[in-house]
Amino acid sequence: MSKPDETGRGRSGVSRRAFLKGSGAAAAATAMTGAPGLEAEAQGAEPVAGLTTITLTVNGTPHKVEVEPRTTLLEALRMGLNLTGAKPISVDGASGGSLVLVDDKPTSANTVLAMDMVGKKIVTVESLISGDRVDAVPMAFVHHDASQCGFCTPGFIIAVKAFLAKNPKATEAEIRAGLNGNLCRCGTYANIIPAVLEVVKGGGNG
Ligand code: FES
Numbered sequence: 776m777s778k779p780d781e782t783g784r785g786r787s788g789v790s791r792r793a794f795l796k797g798s799g800a801a802a803a804a805t806a807m808t809g810a811p812g813l814e815a816e817a818q819g820a821e822p823v824a825g826l827t828t829i830t831l832t833v834n835g836t837p838h839k840v841e842v843e844p845r846t847t848l849l850e851a852l853r854m855g856l857n858l859t860g861a862k863p864i865s866v867d868g869a870s871g872g873s874l875v876l877v878d879d880k881p882t883s884a885n886t887v888l889a890m891d892m893v894g895k896k897i898v899t900v901e902s903l904i905s906g907d908r909v910d911a912v913p914m915a916f917v918h919h920d921a922s923q924c925g926f927c928t929p930g931f932i933i934a935v936k937a938f939l940a941k942n943p944k945a946t947e948a949e950i951r952a953g954l955n956g957n958l959c960r961c962g963t964y965a966n967i968i969p970a971v972l973e974v975v976k977g978g979g980n981g
Pocket residue numbers: 921922923924925926927928958959960961962963
C-alpha cells in the first residue's frame with residue numbers, strides 16, 4: 776500500500792481527502808438507492824442474475840423459492856420460507872442440528888442443495904408442532920424437560936421421529952445408539968432418552 780505524503784496523496788495521486796469524499800458519496804448513494812440489483816428488480820427490470828425460482832414441497836405444501844445454484848436446503852428453508860426450526864450449528868451436518876426429513880430419510884439440510892430437492896417430500900420440525908395437535912415426540916420432550924437452550928432440540932426431534940419410524944419398539948440401548956448422530960452442548964441427553972422411551976411406551980400424545 777502506498778504511503779501518503781504530507782499532502783495526503785499516495786502514489787496513485789489521489790489525495791486521502793478526495794478518496795474519503797468520493798467513497799462517502801458512493802456509500803450515501805447506495806444507502807439511499809439500495810443495491811443496484813435490488814433497485815433494478817424493484818423497477819420490474821431484469822431478474823437478478825444467478826437466481827432461479829424452484830418449487831419445494833415442504834410439509835405437504837408446494838412453495839416457490841428463489842435460490843442460487845449454491846443455496847443449501849437449510850438456507851432456502853430459513854431465509855426463503857422463514858422455517859427456522861432446523862439450525863445452522865455445524866457446516867458438515869456433524870451436529871444433527873439441521874436435520875429435516877427428505878422422502879422420509881433424516882437429512883442434514885445444510886449438506887444438500889436446494890435445487891436437488893425439487894420433487895422430493897421435505898418435512899421440517901414445524902409440521903410436528905403446528906396445527907391442532909402437537910406430535911407425541913415434542914410433547915414427550917416437554918414432559919421430560921428435555922431441552923435447555925433448545926438449539927439442538929429440533930434436530931433431535933426429527934432424528935427421534937425417523938428413528939422410531941423404523942424402530943418403534945426400541946430399547947434404551949438402541950435409542951442411545953440410534954441418536955448418536957446428534958449433539959447437545961447443554962447435555963440434556965439424560966432427559967432426552969426417557970422422553971423417547973415414553974413415546975416407545977405409547978406416551979407423549981399431545
Ligand atoms: S438444549 Fe442446548 S444445545 Fe441442546
